[in-house]
Amino acid sequence: MENPFDAVEPTRSGFPQSMLDLSDDHRKKLRNFIHKRILNPEDADDILQLTYLEAWRSRANFSGQATLSTWMCGIAQNLIRNHFRRLYAKPVHCEFDEALWHGQDEARDLGWEFEINRRLERALQAINRLPTEMRVTLYTSLETDGSYQDTANVLDIPIGTVRSRLSRAREQLKRATYGGLSR
Known part of the structure; x- marks a missing residue:
């Protein structure tokens, strides 16, 4: 199979015009692939850009054994995995802890504290109300650092079953946690 990057000629500005055309062909598939895995649109767009950059940097490694879009989805998957590793490596930021650290008046923020506690309680209750298979899938996914493939292997x-169960679980938890509360 011919390497699609071989046809890429640098323009006067140094950026290959053919790469722009090539990326337009695969942009929708790659964008959907990333946005299904990254819920924050800004992070997803960053990963999309990094995917194109990494594909361009690694174009010599493209052997043609897979289609270009499959190869780029593989690059995107690695970047997504790294994104979540960095995200989970950061300490969890909690506004409540920060408010206590800065010595804010507790009486002034009782309503806010109550709402946070209500959301937490609703989330925990909603998790306990999930069907057993869905709850087990959720817990296993958390234990395998959110990897669909690892979750599928363990269970x-x-x-596809892992993805659908987690998707339904997320929707039920969102409704239970935010239902009737201001966001």
Whole structure:
């Protein structure tokens, strides 16, 4: 199979015009692939840009054994995995802890504290109300650092089943946590 990057000629500005055309062909598929895995649109767009950059840097490694879009989705998957590793490596930021640290008046923020506690309680109750299979999938996903493939392997179920169970669980938890509360 011919390497699509071989046809890329640098323009006077140094940026290859053909790469722009090539990326337009795969942009929708790659964008959807990333946005299904990264809920924050800004982070997803950053990963999309990094994917193009990494594909361009690694163009000599493209062997043509897979389609270009499959190869780029593989690059995107690695970047997504790294994104979540960095995200989970950071300490969890909690506004409540910060408010206590800065010595804010507790009486002034009782309403806010109450709402946070209500959301937490609703989330915990909602997790306990999930069907057993969905709850087990959720817990296993958390234990495997959110990897769909690892979760599927541990539970010995298809990866599509993992994705659908987690998607339904997320929706139920969102409704239970934010239902009737201001965001």
